[in-house]
Amino acid sequence: MDLFLDILRGLAAVILAYSFVFISALVNIVFERRTLAFMQDRLGPNRTGPQGILQSVADSFKMLGKEDFAPAAVDKRLFTLAPIMVMIGAVAVQLVIPYTKGWTSQDLNVGIIYIVAVTSFTVLAILIGGWASHNKYSLVGALRSAAQMVSYEVPMILALLVVAMAAGSLSLNDVVSFQSGYQWFVFYMPLTFFIFWIASIAELNRGPFDLPESESELVAGYGTEYSGMRFGMFFLNEYAGLTIMSMVTVTLFFGGWEGPGQDLLVVYGVSVIPFVWFMLKTYALVFALVWVRLSVPRLQVDQLMAFAWKFLIPLALVNILASAAIILWAPQWKWVMAGFSWVLFLAVVVLFDPLQRRMLRRRRAKSPMLTRG
Amino acid sequence: MSLQVGDIEIGLAEFAARLEERFAGELTDVALQPPVTVVARLAREKLAEVARRLHDLDETPLDCLNLISSVDNVGSLECVYHLYSFPANLYLELHVEVPRGTPVVDTVSDVWPAADWHEREAWDMMGIRFRGHPDLRRILLKDDWIGHPLRKDYVDDVRNHPYV
Amino acid sequence: MLGILKALRTTVRHLPQKSFTVQYPEERVELPERSRGLFSVVVDVPTGEARCRACTLCETNCPVQVIRVDHRSRYGLPAVDEGAISARRSQRHGDVDVGPIAGLVAGHRVSGESLSSILRRVQRLYGYLPPQALDELSRQAAIPLSEVYGVASTSGDLRLSPPGATLVAVCRCPACQVGGAARVEEALEEALGVCSGGTTDDGLYTLGSVAGTVACTRPPVVVVGDDVHFDLSPPRVRRLAARLGARRGAE
């Protein structure tokens, strides 16, 4: 009997995962366009459906309707394989995410490592897509995105390890339970959160790091030759990634589904109120992602690499060594960790600009003689 | 020393006198056009050499070529070089007569790099060739356009409009 | 990172501010009084009469077809002085009963025949195309007047002025054209003292043209009223022209 229940549970998990990806993608498209619009003193789409809610549904129908042709010089098999692969990352991650108190599809005890392994699929898919399109723009775009995603996975893993060390286990459920009682990791390790969040923005190709499909130089990066539903898959993956990555961040740093009034409404052993809290926190972070995209210009390729290898990764290494030392030897390690992390975090935030300005001024002084003769 | 504009106080008449005395033989019928311009004529052959000396004049060098206009006075073509001197903050207009039969004149793009595109436009629109110009191509019109539109005797050729 | 925080603070401060967009169809931006954005009938201040003569040329030439000229002005501007215009017309053309035109146009909409064939039917009604008839036709068939006038004035056999008693038609078919129709027409123009398509001032003859006749095997051909003159060598043309001139003189 319970075998049948397990199968049913598994099936429900898969359906939930896929539907979650598509629904969150559609919601995010409208959410981002409306938030961007309001921050720019305009209205955004408000004609399709009440207040423009059905806009993304209309978009996806249009995307389905559009002719989805492959140019002649394209490597047919890879060209069709890339969009299919790109969704794997977003869907597979939901296996380990604890949505609410009683519900996690499969509580793997290697949750964190599983997350990192699965998200690297999108790098592969973009590389295949860019190479198969046989177009200068998409080739350059694909190579750029591969370099960017690989070099930002390193700080992401280092940040995750710190969380794993603090929580004592790799399984996400243990991480959430460790943070219960409002002792969220973001209060103890703001520096780790800072590193993880910046790396996740780069992983999503968004905000200041959206080099692969930067409009002004590469027209549409790896997506130039795609049209119709194939382009739709790339597009949906980008927006679904927003929610998925925010969910992972919330689980790791903001105490997952924890919130007041946990056991009020329990349905078949699955409590609903924490799910609402979980969603609220996720969409707070999605708002932050959209907010950053609006106000920060795009980085250059060499600056992107320099920022990752010369700043973020050394910071992550220092952070992981210090955290390990504190967890091992410090008596009340939580408070010591909080002190250390907060001091370093504020130092980074405050000192980054002056140091950068000094470096730029020195580079300017070296530039060729400006005056006549 | 950063570049100053008009730091050498020199009046228009005095500036014209300096030019006349420095380029006695070459610059003919120098006239004043208040408030800031001196107008002069120059023979076609002496252009390259005078241009170099004008550029390197000691106190008030005419170091900036503002514009090259090409005019079709039916008898002959004419190139007008509008030169500007940053130290003196004054303009010099050089009129160079170019015969209609062989509209060729030396280039000044080695003296003033700004002249490059002006000369290409003069060639494109008026049909004046500039001997020594690095790459004298048409700049505004199609590469295979027939004729030079701004000439008074220009008749539009049907081959220029294949799609009409 | 403080600079980026400052930028973030600037953008988020715009969230609560009222949006700038004007929802076009529902809300409209009212243009300032002096704006040249909209078409308007220019009123000639001293005489107070609108300077537009409703010639509908703007309607025909407008590339995006957004102009509709309606003689009965809706903007309450001093309307075009219709009385003066129709008085001048009827004094020259006599008042024309425009009743049957509606029937013709209704047929057109059903059968979908071209404008020029309708104009021929109108010409058969009145013998020529009076301006009032063109007006009525353009209003009924919703075709700009200037287009109707364009078709009427270009085709050879449609006449805009009342015909003379008898029609002197020079045949214009290719055979006659080669046979010297042009020479014949010049001679007749001299004789009748009127250019091709016009009517002699005493209203006796109209010099027109016809696209082809039965007798075209013996070009050039001229049809005077009902009788057909063919094989007009230069002397015979002179004799015909003299006879027409004389008859005109006699009456």
Next chain:
Amino acid sequence: MDELFAPTVPDEAMALALDRVRRGAETGDVSELDGLALDQVILNMGPQHPATHGVLRLVVTLDGEVVRDVIPVVGYLHRCKEKLAEKRTYYQYIPIVDRTEYMAGMNCEWTYVLAVEELAGIEVPRRAEFIRVIMAELNRIASHHVAVGTFTADLSPLGTAMAFYTFRDREKILDLLEEAAGARMMFNYFRFGGVRFDLPPGWEQRCRELMAEVPKWTDEYRALVEDNAVFLSRTIDKGVISQQDVVDYAITGPNARASGVPHDLRRTRPYSVYPELDFELCLADHGDVFDRYKVRVDEMLQSARIVQQCLDMMPRGPVQEGSLRAPYVITPPPGSAYIAQENPRGEYGIYIVSDGSRYPYRLKYRDPCFINLQLLPKLMRGNKIADAVAIGGSIDLVLGGIDR
């Protein structure tokens, strides 16, 4: 199937780029990564490209990410305005002039009208002079809004905030101009000897209120962009124009002032009532992409100050010299005149030759963008594509003026 891939016949610019690459290969100046057999890619940026403002086409020779050579191709918006001048009377030509540099219609008209007044010796009443300065300076602010907005949009992902804030503020200025001149961009407002209409009632008060808001706008732009670490790293020390370049390539306008050259025609060759107005020259000292942006924002403030002074000093009186109102035919005596004036993008000059008839005999434009564009290849060589786009955006090109 193979005719699909028949090599397209390269036009002259492409052919020139190809043989420069071939010549580069022979003389051993191959790509930096000599180890790899990387040949150079010739990329056609334009004439439709998000980063080229208008129909400019850049034939870019790329070596990986680094731009090795740029050949600009212009002429896609050529409307033979100089040929038109021979067929139009002086009066009919006014609306055509403000379509050359369509971002600054008022300034272009003013230059043309100034040139004809110089030729024909027409006096302009004092009130009209002040109205002209006000209109030109308002147009300068609106034009700088577009320049700063599109430049920042080039640097950042789609839908960046700065572009929308600048365009929203520009709308307010365009509404003012529409009230006074009747149009938002193609004004046709200037006449020989003055301007066509006087200011509508209540306009001055609205204009004064709007000019008081300009400092608030510029503070918002500065807060949004000038301390932004990413913006600084992308713009500082990129595409530096040295003062030697300014002199050699006759660069004028904000691009020259950003390199510290105090060349501003309102000050060096004063015209109209500018000598009586007090305003500072906005200079910067490094001449890189950041300084060009900063000079443009500072100039917005200066223009607002000028407009406020003009509103205070403007006397009552006629707006156009009486005798010229009715007959629209002017026949200036034979002769020639070169009049230049400070356009938002640089020195915008018109050289008119008149032969005494109703039609100008020859009319030649000195367009600042056409001359600033000559320097672009020299600035872009050796930079990455992203820098090349930033430099192109900072030079602020308007293709209407370049192609005439």
